[in-house]
Amino acid sequence: MPYVVIAIRCAIALIFAVSAFSKVRRRASFGLFVASLREMAVLPAALVRPTAVAVAAAEFAVCTAIAYPFGRTWHPWGLAMAGALLVAFTVGIVRVWRAGSRATCRCFGASTRALGPLHVVRNTVWALAALGAAWCGFADADGGAVRAGGVSTAVGVGVLLAVLTVELEDIVDLFRAPAAAPGDISRAG
Numbered sequence: 001m002p003y004v005v006i007a008i009r010c011a012i013a014l015i016f017a018v019s020a021f022s023k024v025r026r027r028a029s030f031g032l033f034v035a036s037l038r039e040m041a042v043l044p045a046a047l048v049r050p051t052a053v054a055v056a057a058a059e060f061a062v063c064t065a066i067a068y069p070f071g072r073t074w075h076p077w078g079l080a081m082a083g084a085l086l087v088a089f090t091v092g093i094v095r096v097w098r099a100g101s102r103a104t105c106r107c108f109g110a111s112t113r114a115l116g117p118l119h120v121v122r123n124t125v126w127a128l129a130a131l132g133a134a135w136c137g138f139a140d141a142d143g144g145a146v147r148a149g150g151v152s153t154a155v156g157v158g159v160l161l162a163v164l165t166v167e168l169e170d171i172v173d174l175f176r177a178p179a180a181a182p183g184d185i186s187r188a189g
Contacts, residue, residue, distance in 0.1 A: 001136060002146050003154040008133040009075055010158025011165070012082050012126065013066040018166050020059035022109035023052070029109065030056075036106040040096045040115070058085055076137030079130045086127035093119045105169070113169050122168055 023033045034052045037043065043051055062085065065078025093115045096103050102114045164171065 001140070003150045005133045005136050006146070006151060006154035007158040007161065008129050009066050009079065010155050011161040012079065012130050012133075013063050014159060014162035015126065015165050016059045016062045016066075016082060018162070019107050020056050020063065023056045023059075023106070032110070033106045036103060039103040040092065040101060041099070041103075042092055042095055055085075076134045079134035079137060083127045083130035083134060086123045086130060090120055090123040090127065093123065108166050111169060113173075118168065118172060122165065126165070 022029060024030055030052065033056075034049055037048045037052055038045070058081070062078050062082045065074045065081065068074040068078070093105075096115045097117070097120070104111045105113060105115050105119055107119075
C-alpha cells in the first residue's frame, strides 16, 4: 500500500503544481483565469479576483504539503486539502455545467472545452484518490518499509498519471470522431 500512496502523492503534487503554475506564470495567464471565474458566474464580482488568488495559493500549498520531505506528518494533510479542493471544484463545475454555461476549464492553462462531465469525473476520481491516500497516511504513520525500486516505480506511475490528467482533454479529443461536414459523403454512415 505505501507504493500506491507514493504514486498518488506524486501525481496529485504534480497536477496541482502544473495547475497553479499555469495560472500565475504570466500576468496574462492569471487574467485569463480570473476571466474564466467571472464567466462561470458562481461568485459575486467582488470575490472573483480574491478567489483566484486563493485558489492559486491553495494549489501551491497542496504541492508543498504533499512533497514536504521531512517527516510523514505533512503529506496526509496535503492530500486531505487536495481532496477538499477537488470536491469544491467539482461542486462548482456541476453548478456551472447545469446552468448551461459555456465557461471553459482553465485548470491547466488555455482550454476550449466547456466545463462538463469530463471535468466532474476527473476531479471526482482524484478527490477519492487523494482522500483515500490521506486516510492511509493518517492510519499508517510510519509508512511501512519501502524499497528503492518500488519507490521509483511508484514515482514513475505518479508522473504518468499526472501527465495523462493534465492532457486528458486532448487525449479525449484524439478519440472523438470529427463531425461530418454537410455534403461530405466520405464520413457518412
